Amino acid sequence: MRAPAKINLTLEVLGLRSDGYHGMRSVMVPLDLADELTIEPSSRFSFECDRDELAGEQNLAVASLRALGDELPAVRMRLLKKIPVQAGLGGGSSDAAAVLRAAMAGAFGPVPRRKWMQIARSLGSDVPFFLAGTAALVEGTGERVTPAGAIPPWHVLIVKPPVEVSTARAYREIDALPRSQRPRNGCVSIAMLEALQRAEFPRVQALLQNDFHEITAARAPEVKAALEALRAAGAGNALLAGSGSCVFTLSPERSPIDAIARSLELPPAYERFVTRFATTPEWR
Numbered sequence: 625m626r627a628p629a630k631i632n633l634t635l636e637v638l639g640l641r642s643d644g645y646h647g648m649r650s651v652m653v654p655l656d657l658a659d660e661l662t663i664e665p666s667s668r669f670s671f672e673c674d675r676d677e678l679a680g681e682q683n684l685a686v687a688s689l690r691a692l693g694d695e696l697p698a699v700r701m702r703l704l705k706k707i708p709v710q711a712g713l714g715g716g717s718s719d720a721a722a723v724l725r726a727a728m729a730g731a732f733g734p735v736p737r738r739k740w741m742q743i744a745r746s747l748g749s750d751v752p753f754f755l756a757g758t759a760a761l762v763e764g765t766g767e768r769v770t771p772a773g774a775i776p777p778w779h780v781l782i783v784k785p786p787v788e789v790s791t792a793r794a795y796r797e798i799d800a801l802p803r804s805q806r807p808r809n810g811c812v813s814i815a816m817l818e819a820l821q822r823a824e825f826p827r828v829q830a831l832l833q834n835d836f837h838e839i840t841a842a843r844a845p846e847v848k849a850a851l852e853a854l855r856a857a858g859a860g861n862a863l864l865a866g867s868g869s870c871v872f873t874l875s876p877e878r879s880p881i882d883a884i885a886r887s888l889e890l891p892p893a894y895e896r897f898v899t900r901f902a903t904t905p906e907w908r
Contacts, residue, residue, distance in 0.1 A: 625661045627722035628654040628902050629713040630753065630779045630874055631780065631865050633820065634813040635834040637798050645749075645765040646795055649813040651772075651820060652750075653759040654716075654902040655780060659715055660704040661685065661722045661843075663731050666880060669696035673703040683749060684716040688723035691743050697732040708895060710785045712866025716751045721754030741767060758904050761817045774904050776823040779881045782865065783854065783888070784895040785846035789868035794836050797843070825876045829861050832874075837864040847871060857887035 630652045638647035657886030671686050673679040680686075685703055689696055701723075707857030724744055728735060744751040759772040812833045819827035841848045847864065850871045854862040858880070859873035875881050878900075885896055 625722050625726060626658040627661055627718040628658040628714060629707045630654050632834060633832060633838060634816045634830065636813055637835040640799055645649055647764065649905045650762045651813050651816040652753050652762055655899045656902055657897055657899040658706060659707050661719060662702040663726055664700045666698055666700040668698055671701045673705060676706045678705060683722040685723050688720040688747055691747060692727055710788045711784050711870040712868050713870055716747045717750035718754045720747045720751050759820060761813055772817055772821050775820060775901050777900060779878045780872050780902045781881045781885050782870050782871050782897040783850045786893040787844050787846040787848045787869050789840055789844060791867040794840060794867045797839050798835060832861055832863045834864045836867045840864055844869060853888050853890045857878050857884045859884050901906060
């Protein structure tokens with residue numbers, strides 16, 4: 625089972641709510657870059673991951689199973705990580721959603737009635753998005769998901785700088801900004817969803833927006849260097865993924881992405897991933 629990465633074409637931070645969460649609006653897109661989750665019958669539950677530091681029961685894939693009941697099912701679950709961690713690509717959330725999708729398909733036995741989206745949101749704000757199976761407009765604190773339907777087969781180059789970015793700190797820095805300096809983008813996410821559904825690449829490129837972009841680039845020199853390297857290599861757009869640390873550029877064709885990847889002047893510690901939007905039934 626594949627658990628795709630995601631990028632945010634838009635990310636609007638709408639302010640701190642009375643419940644302590646930040647409201648948000650975002651257009652998220654799943655990618656072909658994906659973790660691989662295998663679930664097999666076993667005499668008892670076990671969980672393995674090719675990344676030792678992620679192999680414990682605190683992993684979101686295991687937490688997703690625990691959210692379904694008191695007892696873990698008798699299965700052997702193996703996770704092959706291909707999505708970089710703490711990168712803004714939603715890998716852990718996608719792994720959790722993959723387990724929920726497996727449960728919904730009966731992988732762990734009979735499927736009782738459950739409030740799947742509510743369970744997903746309890747695991748993390750990005751988890752409900754990954755149940756949509758396509759790009760979507762995500763609102764509230766992640767619980768309101770409007771799927772986009774078919775998405776175009778556009779291409780993506782992702783650069784992972786050798787730095788970790790704290791999402792909590794990024795939110796605190798936005799909260800600390802004077803109101804006059806806080807991002808104001810006029811519901812750019814609504815316009816982005818429409819442009820994506822129509823496969824209007826120039827419009828999508830013009831609407832790319834992430835409220836964390838400037839703050840994170842100013843605080844993390846490695847992120848700034850990756851963005852500058854993308855532009856110097858010919859990227860017509862370059863944006864932070866989520867709260868970082870990954871950055872990305874888009875193209876409707878593969879050849880410009882390959883050319884940019886070849887021209888990047890960055891040390892080997894800056895990982896590169898050439899991928900594309902995940903395929904939906906209408907786009908081949």
